[in-house]
Amino acid sequence: MSSTHYRLTWLLVFLVGASYFLSHQGVAWGSILGGIAVASGPLLCFLALIKGMDRWHLIGSDQWVAGLAWGGGVAAVIAGWFNGITELAISDWVAGSSFFTADQASRFSVLAGSILAAPFVEETGKGLLVLWGLSSLRRPLRSPLEAAFLGCLIALGFGAMENVAQYAHQFPSGGTWTWKQLLASPRHPTPMLHAFFTLPMASLVGRAAYSPSLSRRVGLVMLGWGCSIMIHAMWNLGVISRDKGLGFDLGISGLAYASVVLVPLCLLVIWGWEWRKLSRFRPACVAPAKAWVRLALLRRIASRMPLHPAEQEALAHYETAMQS
Numbered sequence: 001m002s003s004t005h006y007r008l009t010w011l012l013v014f015l016v017g018a019s020y021f022l023s024h025q026g027v028a029w030g031s032i033l034g035g036i037a038v039a040s041g042p043l044l045c046f047l048a049l050i051k052g053m054d055r056w057h058l059i060g061s062d063q064w065v066a067g068l069a070w071g072g073g074v075a076a077v078i079a080g081w082f083n084g085i086t087e088l089a090i091s092d093w094v095a096g097s098s099f100f101t102a103d104q105a106s107r108f109s110v111l112a113g114s115i116l117a118a119p120f121v122e123e124t125g126k127g128l129l130v131l132w133g134l135s136s137l138r139r140p141l142r143s144p145l146e147a148a149f150l151g152c153l154i155a156l157g158f159g160a161m162e163n164v165a166q167y168a169h170q171f172p173s174g175g176t177w178t179w180k181q182l183l184a185s186p187r188h189p190t191p192m193l194h195a196f197f198t199l200p201m202a203s204l205v206g207r208a209a210y211s212p213s214l215s216r217r218v219g220l221v222m223l224g225w226g227c228s229i230m231i232h233a234m235w236n237l238g239v240i241s242r243d244k245g246l247g248f249d250l251g252i253s254g255l256a257y258a259s260v261v262l263v264p265l266c267l268l269v270i271w272g273w274e275w276r277k278l279s280r281f282r283p284a285c286v287a288p289a290k291a292w293v294r295l296a297l298l299r300r301i302a303s304r305m306p307l308h309p310a311e312q313e314a315l316a317h318y319e320t321a322m323q324s
Contacts, residue, residue: 007065068153075126076162144206147205201228
């Protein structure tokens with residue numbers, strides 16, 4: 001499949017998934033278009049930030065298209081469908097229980113769905129493409145930093161689609177908010193917040209690519225997945241507790257805005273870890289040992305282009321560094 005056909009296929013996947021997701025929001029398409037307009041501004045700023053940080057071009061244009069399409073057109077649909085079913089099932093179960101009053105049953109179903117179902121389903125949906133990227137996606141992932149960048153793209157697409165749905169419900173043409181309230185909405189950092197949730201899982205999946213044993217690979221993937229779910233669940237618990245007046249606060253109310261700074265910092269930490277690993281090995285073809293030279297070399301290696309003997313030597317050194 002040519003690169004153009006590959007991108008058009010992912011674009012079609014996104015359009016079908018996004019149309020299905022937005023058509024089930026119960027609002028007019030005029031409000032949805034308004035929601036898209038409001039959500040696109042922060043998203044473009046965040047994408048520019050990620051693009052600026054990827055100075056080594058570790059993520060190609062095909063992966064950009066695939067990541068955003070998966071997050072906004074596939075993961076959002078999976079999460080919305082499963083979250084709705086889970087919350088409905090929990091609500092029906094507690095409604096017939098003598099342990100809860102009607103108000104308590106409503107609060108419990110929302111709390112259980114947000115803490116148990118939503119983080120599990122959403123992080124799984126976002127992580128599936130990163131796992132697939134270890135062996136496919138036109139150019140397999142070859143480092144924790146590459147996987148982290150792809151995870152960020154998926155999460156940005158997912159968070160932006162979630163924002164579109166929320167803004168559509170509050171749009172001035174049919175909602176309760178004014179334009180001023182929409183433009184000052186605290187939901188603008190949501191895409192970066194989702195990127196922060198996904199980073200542990202994505203980076204450890206990339207690290208697992210060079211683990212020497214299957215058990216260690218599985219362990220790293222499960223560790224990252226568990227960390228992402230836990231962070232996501234703690235955030236949801238704090239938000240639901242605040243909104244429903246449950247009486248406790250986890251002190252993470254500012255995490256959404258902090259994620260705009262935390263995500264770039266986490267990417268720099270991952271880069272620093274990888275650079276430290278690579279600095280222990282100095283193959284002749286990449287001396288002096290500068291990180292951007294090594295990572296640019298990895299991009300060519302990951303593109304499945306023919307390798308020179310010196311590049312093969314560098315790849316052997318890199319794999320040894322990642323396994324140590």
